[in-house]
Amino acid sequence: MESTNWILQLLGRLHPLLVHFPVGLLVVAFFLELLTLKGKKTGLREGITWMIYIGAISAALSALFGWFLKTQEAYTGDLVDNHQYTGIATAVLAIITALMLKSSLKKETLNLKLYRFTLTLTVVLLSIAGHLGANLTHGEDYLTAVLPGNKVEYNDEESGALLTELNGAAELTELQQDKLSLKVRGLFAHKCYQCHSDNKQKGGLVLEHKEGVFKGGETGPAVVAGKPEESEIYKRIVLPANDKKVMPTKGKLLTAQEIALVKLWIKEGAHWSDQAVKVFPEAALALTKPELPKVPKETHPLDKLVDTYFRAKAITWETPVNDRVFIKRAYMDIVGLLPSPEVIDAFLEDTNTEKRSLLIDNLLNDKEGYTQHWLSFWNDLLRNDYSGTGFITRGRFQITGWLYNALKSNKSYDQMVSQLMNPDKASEGFIKGIKWRGVVNSSQRTEMQAAQNIGQSLMGVNVKCASCHNSFVSNLTLDQAYGFASIFAKEPLELNRCDKPIGKIAKVNFLYPELGSVEGETLKERLLKLSEVMTNKANGRLYRTIANRIWERLIGRGIIEPVDEMDNTPWNADVLDWLAADFIDSGTDLKHLIKRIMTSKAYQLPTVNYKTEDALKKDYVFKGPVLRRLSAEQFSDAISQVIAPVYVAVAYNPNEEKMPAKRIWHHQKDLTNTVLPLPGKRYFRKTFQLKKDAIKDASVLISVDDSYKLYINEMPVGEGHNWTEVGKYDVTQLLTKGNNTIAVEGTNEGKIGNPASILFAMRIQHKDGQIENLYSDETWKSTAHTPKGNWMRFNYDTKRWKKVKNYGNRNWAKLLDFTFKSHEKTFARASLVKQHAFLKALGRPNREIVVSKREEQATLLQALELTNGAFFNGILKQGAEQWLHTYGHDTEVLVDTLYQKLLGRHPSSDEQKILIGALGREPSTAQVQDVFWSLLISPEFQFIN
């Protein structure tokens, strides 16, 4: 602190008194000056002159004394600075004004105009300086606080209620002591942390933790237990607002009730609760099933609750959607596919009153369909993908197999969570995170990723902030985040604040310690405990979070939003709690949860147009579901169903027939390095011997990127131009006992190097039942030079040919059709496909981090992909050819069938007319393709109504 001088200090304290002189004198002088305008009331001149002189001198003195006050008594802050600058400027201007006046009096009105101008300026500045000074003394909101609408935000009702409760008690119970302690610490957080926290220790005082509070600051102990009057904190908060020692110096003072609470707390011994202080609103952890209101006209429990909500909001029930809309919703929401026209017609004709519920059951029983649709939701949520960062350095593991089976067998949610928390090899990918080589920011170590992801995905709480420093947006602390992350570490982690170690070792802990201990000697032990703690039924948060997520999926808007922030207020707590409690009662059966929502009238209401984003996000009132855009997977699968297969190869194949065939090509080198194959023709050979000639059956599978001509023993077998179409050939007649030769002329298309490969498999069944297999692998040979002579001959000289290169399967997925089994050719569900440009453009995220909500906005890049993307247009073309082949003879049937298949309805006569006009009587492939496009891009198809 600066040294203080009592004289200066005294003068400084005279500043607030002195400032009234210039304020009064100069302002009055200004008004009198106005009266003298246009040469009137000239008699005022002398008085004005003296006012200006005295005003200017007192302004200068005020500024000087103000400066004393500031330096002697350690005022700081923007407000003080601004007051100082404007004050000094006022003083200077006042003196200039006075000087001008003096000179204008001598030279007679010459400088009068200039003087009047500076006087005006002085008064304006004076008002500003005066206002800032008043703000300093009385608080910045002194004036504005009394304006209507600017009432104190902080909820004082709560303080009042607590005070009443505690004052009424003869002796405080432990629970009441805790409550009081937390309340007071909450006050500290809101009112004092800004200057008295670990981050900023004004006066050496830290109020963030017990040690700091009881240690006190430079002026002595802040709290003397039992003696409020001796406690510095209490002494300072009760000071009058204009006392310069009053606390807090920034923001509003404490209310009388708040002061009373602090006093009571100190008087009662300043008990310090071990619980973490809850500064931010936090949802209760526990879950109790709300009593259902008596609403006889509604049978569904959710509808009883919604009905009560509707009545309170004066909303009337709309008529539920018709069967056509319902069946599309149900299909899209459970299996992610379009219902076929036959299914729709049958459903419409069905007179069973329970048919909607039955349909939901049937769809939920379609295990593969359900799994392959909901897989995408879980992949997003659990950050699981088939390709992406980390895999290349084995720093990341898939959980696809485990997840697929969990959904298919409808594992309970409890079981899923347990197996994710305490995993075996199949499910460990989730908590293992993504490990990058090299040094990683400590808030991104894999253990912390586990804490963050569990927090976000399963518990709806943001651990990301707290993994770097105490959170500014929730109650989580750095200690808690590291305690949580330490569960997954070999040994407890050292805390890092903003990536700097702070020399403190974390205490293993769960975010909500009241659920139980997660401490244990070994990692396994801790994970086991975590799995138990997480699925402890007292952890209502786990169940509310998933119930809210599923509701959001089906309705388009969560009961709480954003769905990752479960401390936010729900639009109706009873709906959420009942749904979560009912989910627990069902044995945490996810299908039950889905069915519960879908059978409600609330789900079956027509979609509501919320007009603006705010109406949907901030000021939301539930009136019914929201229109949802098809996901990338739903869009792609629908096209596969109706137009032509979008994907025929998968990254994860649940029915895999494992064959060791490799994707090979001519080894392209640049100096010593392998590079992408250059465009052009390459020649491949494989020779082999057959010991027997009694061949019963021999067949070949081949897929080549980009095209091939296949020969066996110099005989042409077949050719192909699309790697996704598997060539299947019977070659029984072509093989002979002894020497055999496979020859492939392959072509890589394009202008620059790009992936190319041959995938080949041959199965030979001998009459004696023995089976021989032959696959593409590194024993094949290739050349880039056009061979001379008959290169397909067995004995052809291949001395200068090279060993082929296995190019791996990074650029190709597993072909569904690459199998010797008779196989009904179908399409691959987009959820099983490796991330692909088309899906990405449509909004499938890269799953490097948890994605709980996809982008809903249409984007230019997406529109470009749909408008001129070669991939999409290729599929449309293929589909158009197929459709023409089937319906080409009858445009009307074509249009009607297309509408039924894509939109689940017949076209209106208008639409029929437009489309027949576009197609003509004898449509071309191009015309059909363009009609497909127009319908697929149309909002009716792109949105789930």
Add this chain to the structure above:
Amino acid sequence: MKDNNKTINSRRDFIKKMTAASIAASATTIPVASFLSSCSPEVKKMAASADSVILLWMAGGMAHTETFDPKKYAPFEKGLETNSVLSTFPKHPTAVDGLEFSEGLQSIGGVMDKGAIIRSYKAADLGFILHTRHQFHWHTCYEPPQSVQAPHIGAWIAKELGPANPVIPPFIAIGQRFTMGEAEELKAFHSAGFLGSEYGPFLIPDPSEGLDSVRPPEGMSLKRFEARYKLYKELSNKSEVMAQASDYQRESLMRSMEQSYRLLNSPEAKVFDLSQEPKEKYDTYNTGRFGLGCLLAKRLAQSGGRFISVSTEYEPFLGWDTHANGHTRVKQMKALIDKPVAQLIKDLDESGHLDRTLVILASEFSRDAIMEGRPGEEVRDQARRQPDKIEHIRHYGMHRHFTDGGSILMWGGGIKKGLVYGKTADERPCVSIEKPVVIDQVHQSVYHALGIDSQTHYNVESRPFYTTPDGKGKPILDLFGKEMKSTKNNNA
């Protein structure tokens, strides 16, 4: 010199060309994702000295001692000590007195009087060196991994400034394919991250095929293309669902389809067509895909491109990623970049666009013959069989990753002409010894040139995410200004 209002003018054009519905959408800049709150109100627009950026990306780690900061030349001979090799090329003078470049870069040297060189770049210390991790850091200013998806600098610029020409995507990335090793790691930062894919890169792996990405699908005549769009509009207008969709859903769908239609149908699509260039010019640029990429970048910058990157392309062990045969490969790389880069600067200068286009040439880190990492922080050696004594030409070159020194070139967009900023040591280790520059400064300098405030941020999952970490990046103001008065002697 173009006026500072160019941005505003083109924005106005942008709005003029759009429908009423899309005006509302673009005016409110609808947050792309639900968790994204609007930009902080404190952010103020500053005076910009550039409207567009071209990033010439030397992928794989370009050794500064072999290119723009040559040291003592050690000619190849058998038995040469590896430790004695600092540069494997002789030096040549440039247009700036006292500034010398390595042999093979004389053309670029010839345009250095129009730009500046930073000779004191220091890449971050990320431990084990993985190219894509350093590239991620260079392009996003954030070290991977991050708990939210960090946007590419091009996406930030696209988001903050929008397209300079309404039909040219504001972020275009030329030259990188995503098919070889570490493709996924490359994709991770070729992304708009949390800003939303609207601002993501428009990828053109092969510049000679750039036109294909902005014209109607192959085999579709313009007439058919227009008829198809008309049919879609006609059917959509009849649709009941459209009435039901929220205004912002409807708008985003209609707007995106319309923009795409307009782009594919616009005369500006010709910008992507390299065959429009005179043959002579085309040939000057055509040293390969990178050279043609420069030509495309030139055309885009002249017609309202906003952020354009041209990469020599990262593929492990190729391009600048010289783990062996360093000398031979660097010679090839210089031949690839020298003429087109110099021509790009000349052409932009001649057409007057260089004043408002900031061109940057940079790499994720440098290389050294001996040192892997940096002094005091050496990491696992990744060179291929590098003996202490050089017996074969393939051992001759900079085969190890070096992070403690490096060069960045900048031209135009308010950058001082003829400036040499910073310095590296003349003896091994050739570390940055004067005015070291880190990536945060580079990014903030770019934002500074474009008039994007350093405090620009979005709240993602309730946390502020700034253009540079914690909004702390500081621009290097010394880079900006009028011509260097002391060009003659500043590198004495």
